[in-house]
Amino acid sequence: xxxxxxxxxxxxxxxxxxxxxxxxxWREPVAxxxxxxxxxxxxxxxxxxxxxxRGGFFTTAPDLDxxxxxxxxxxxxxxxxxxxxxxxxxxxxxxxxVARALIARALAELAPYAADHGVRLAIEPLHxxxxxxxxxVSTLDQALALxxxxxxxxxxxxxxxxxVWWDDRAPAAxxxxxxxxxxxxxxxxxxxxxxxAGVLNGRAPLGTGTIDLRAWRALxxxxxxxxxxxxxxxxxxxxxxxxxxxxxxTVRSYVEHVL
Amino acid sequence: xxxxxxxxxxxxxxxxxxxxxxxxxWREPVAxxxxxxxxxxxxxxxxxxxxxxRGGFFTTAPDLDxxxxxxxxxxxxxxxxxxxxxxxxxxxxxxxxVARALIARALAELAPYAADHGVRLAIEPLHxxxxxxxxxVSTLDQALALxxxxxxxxxxxxxxxxxVWWDDRAPAAxxxxxxxxxxxxxxxxxxxxxxxAGVLNGRAPLGTGTIDLRAWRALxxxxxxxxxxxxxxxxxxxxxxxxxxxxxxTVRSYVEHVL
Numbered sequence: 001x002x003x004x005x006x007x008x009x010x011x012x013x014x015x016x017x018x019x020x021x022x023x024x025x026w027r028e029p030v031a032x033x034x035x036x037x038x039x040x041x042x043x044x045x046x047x048x049x050x051x052x053x054r055g056g057f058f059t060t061a062p063d064l065d066x067x068x069x070x071x072x073x074x075x076x077x078x079x080x081x082x083x084x085x086x087x088x089x090x091x092x093x094x095x096x097x098v099a100r101a102l103i104a105r106a107l108a109e110l111a112p113y114a115a116d117h118g119v120r121l122a123i124e125p126l127h128x129x130x131x132x133x134x135x136x137v138s139t140l141d142q143a144l145a146l147x148x149x150x151x152x153x154x155x156x157x158x159x160x161x162x163x164v165w166w167d168d169r170a171p172a173a174x175x176x177x178x179x180x181x182x183x184x185x186x187x188x189x190x191x192x193x194x195x196x197a198g199v200l201n202g203r204a205p206l207g208t209g210t211i212d213l214r215a216w217r218a219l220x221x222x223x224x225x226x227x228x229x230x231x232x233x234x235x236x237x238x239x240x241x242x243x244x245x246x247x248x249x250t251v252r253s254y255v256e257h258v259l
Numbered sequence: 260x261x262x263x264x265x266x267x268x269x270x271x272x273x274x275x276x277x278x279x280x281x282x283x284x285w286r287e288p289v290a291x292x293x294x295x296x297x298x299x300x301x302x303x304x305x306x307x308x309x310x311x312x313r314g315g316f317f318t319t320a321p322d323l324d325x326x327x328x329x330x331x332x333x334x335x336x337x338x339x340x341x342x343x344x345x346x347x348x349x350x351x352x353x354x355x356x357v358a359r360a361l362i363a364r365a366l367a368e369l370a371p372y373a374a375d376h377g378v379r380l381a382i383e384p385l386h387x388x389x390x391x392x393x394x395x396v397s398t399l400d401q402a403l404a405l406x407x408x409x410x411x412x413x414x415x416x417x418x419x420x421x422x423v424w425w426d427d428r429a430p431a432a433x434x435x436x437x438x439x440x441x442x443x444x445x446x447x448x449x450x451x452x453x454x455x456a457g458v459l460n461g462r463a464p465l466g467t468g469t470i471d472l473r474a475w476r477a478l479x480x481x482x483x484x485x486x487x488x489x490x491x492x493x494x495x496x497x498x499x500x501x502x503x504x505x506x507x508x509t510v511r512s513y514v515e516h517v518l
Binding site: 089093094095096097100127128129131132133138139142165166167168191192193194195196197198199209210211212215 | 352390397450455458
């Protein structure tokens with residue numbers, strides 16, 4: 001999504017040229033290019049698909065058919081991780097605990113199905129500013145509590161710096177998630193203000209905001225995590241620029257501010 | 260601030276007419292109208308000043324002169340509570356724990372001074388979306404930890420539904436704050452999306468958003484809290500309307516959705 005202006009072949013070519021070994025994909029561009037065609041494109045280039053985004057929205061779409069489809073797509077792409085944006089309040093509801101209970105119930109149904117397909121579910125806590133309309137899971141502690149009933153190989157969490165950087169309890173939760181083997185993905189974006197209207201597309205390029213990204217990488221590293229590190233920037237200004245240039249810049253900023 | 264388009268006499272007249280027994284004031288309009296004149300205006304109308312907003316920003320203005328002035332203004336207005344917006348990251352810093360340490364240090368200096376003037380400091384945790392630039396204190400738990408070294412009569416917290424509604428740990432923190440006698444103010448605003456650019460002035464009128472305001476009132480009531488309940492809406496659309504009409508509407512929505 002950081003360079004959604006690139007075609008999938010353009011993205012793959014850029015990653016190969018820059019030494020980026022894997023890519024996190026979103027379902028929509030995969031569907032547009034074709035599921036099998038995407039799998040072959042990435043595989044033939046020697047890249048891995050790190051994660052597929054996204055399943056979830058359990059609170060507004062209790063029918064899990066689309067989530068089962070997402071699981072099958074992840075398996076077809078060769079990734080073991082489906083990222084979940086769990087959903088906010090059901091329509092007309094003001095009850096976050098009920099929303100979280102709906103999420104727990106959906107996980108209980110989806111996790112075994114995913115496991116049968118060799119896919120892990122990765123609950124991504126989203127920043128509390130999305131609690132109403134996108135994700136009632138606002139902290140790593142909550143995500144870990146939801147994952148707890150399941151084996152770590154079935155349900156884990158995504159640690160995304162943009163969503164958890166403000167949380168004084170997140171470092172301990174990262175350590176616990178790592179010890180349990182539940183860090184299924186580690187994503188990076190920086191925080192800058194003022195936030196844009198709608199607060200969706202203001203994620204800042206690495207090193208330009210207020211998050212100590214290297215400290216977060218050290219926290220995750222310290223747990224023994226060896227999985228992928230993804231850069232996920234939703235940013236209108238980046239999307240308006242040349243995608244290859246943004247990709248190169250992102251690699252440089254990753255080296256400078258994270259590695 | 261809900262009706263900042265009203266003059267102070269207009270606000271006072273409206274409150275008296277509508278049976279609102281007290282008003283929370285901000286320093287800027289008080290300074291414009293005159294400190295002693297404001298105190299007299301409110302007193303002569305038989306109203307109380309519930310709180311003064313605001314002190315704080317300890318992380319960017321370590322000199323406490325302006326905060327001491329705010330304490331004296333609170334005392335002159337006859338309110339016992341100065342609301343604190345504690346401040347975000349110091350310039351160039353990416354270290355939230357350091358910001359919180361600066362806040363703790365400032366409290367240690369300011370609290371005795373405030374106590375000498377009969378004024379309590381009320382730490383307001385702000386929504387995590389303000390952590391970088393306005394307030395590194397993002398949860399009631401953090402606010403209570405900062406208040407803990409001081410007597411409850413010197414330092415407490417503000418419970419504002421807009422800032423804490425998403426937090427699954429907030430109900431327990433409200434109970435603890437109440438048991439400790441540290442709820443110094445209870446403020447109401449509703450949450451609605453999409454948030455406006457800058458995310459400052461999108462607080463929703465009571466009953467129009469996703470917060471179960473009556474449930475929060477019940478939580479605060481259950482602690483034995485008998486202090487003021489303030490409605491604090493920063494909302495461009497409300498500010499653009501006739502202030503008296505907004506005041507009347509706010510009273511009606513308070514009766515309908517909170518009382």
